[in-house]
Amino acid sequence: MRELILGGARSGKSLLAERRAGESGLRVIYVATAQALDAEMSRRIVHHRDRRRADWGLVEEPLELAAALRRNAAPEVCLLVDCLTLWLSNLLFAGEAAIQAEAGKAVRCPRLDGATQALIDLLPQLPGQVILVSNEVGSGVVPMAALSRLFADEQGRLNQRVAAACERVTLVVAGLPLSLK
16 A cells, blocks of 8 residues: 655644654655765754664665655555655755756656656556655745746646655645645
C-alpha cells in the first residue's frame, strides 16, 4: 500500500508517518531526502534522527528517489520517505530551474520532469508499504518571488500526481490527521 501524508510546516505529518511505519509490523527503512547544507538543516536532521527508532534502516538520497525506492522495496519492508518537499527543492537547485526562475526566464526542468515521472511510474509497482511525506503549500498566499512561485507550483503538481498514485492520502493539521482518500 502507498500513502501520502500532507501537512504544513510543523503540522505533525512526519510524526504521523513515523507512527504508521512503526505500526506496520514491517521492517522500516527511512528514506531521507534532506541535505545538511547549513547549520539549521543539520540541527533538523539530528532532531529527526534522534526521534527515529534505532532498529530502522536509513537510506539518504537527495535526488535519485525512484532508484532508491526500487533498490530497497520488498514485501516485508515499509519505506518511509521524508520528504518529497526537500526532494523537489533538491531537484530544482540541482539543475538550471532555480537560476532560470530567478532570472525571470521561462523555466524548463527536464531533470525534475524525468525524476517525477520515474517516481509516479514506479509507485504502483513497489512491493511492501510506502509512506511518503510532503508539505501542502497551496493554502497560503501566492509567493511574490518567481523562484518561490515556481516551487509552489511544482510542489502542488507533485502532490497531485503522488496522491493519484496512492491508495491512502492523509492531511495533517495541528497534529490531527484528516483522511482525504
